[in-house]
Amino acid sequence: MNQQLGQLSLLVRDYDEAIQYYTQVLDFELLEDTTMSETKRWVRVAPPGSTCHLLLAKAANETQEKQIGFQAGGRVFLFLYTDDFWRDYRKYTSRGVEFIREPSEESYGIVSVFKDLYGNLWDLIERIE
Incomplete structure (x- = not known):
């Protein structure tokens, strides 16, 4: 059996501000932006070379808006693997x-742990194989 995660839905306040942050600050690629x-x-972004994507999902109601930046209850939510920790740490x-x-x-x-523009917590990790 072979399975993998394809994408994760991430609640955002605004599509364009989220696209700007993930592509200009974190250097993710904009894969799709379909009205x-x-x-x-339908907005998908991903780190270069990644097979797992983020679906940037604009909050559609008050309940969803309250969860922006808090989808993991204050814990680290996403894990960004890198081949050069110090390069990315300094750049970010x-x-x-x-x-x-x-x-x-x-x-x-x-x-190291960082916050994205909405307050979601991420681990930036250079793994030891």
Whole structure:
């Protein structure tokens, strides 16, 4: 059996601000931006070379709006693997990304925690294979 995650839905406040952040700050690629209706778009972004995508889903009601940035209840929600931790850490820091945990060397690699524009927590990790 062979399975894999294809994409994750991430609640956002606004499509265009989310696209700008993920493509200009984190250097993700915009894979698709298709208008579905007057209020809904199908927007997919991903880190270069990734097979798993983020579907940027604009909150459609008050209940969803309350969950923006809190989809994992305040825990780290997403894990961004990199082949060069220090390159990406310095680049993101220079672009204003807020790291809330200093880089540390762990048994599995170098890691630090950052917040995205909505407050979702991410691990930036260079794994030790």
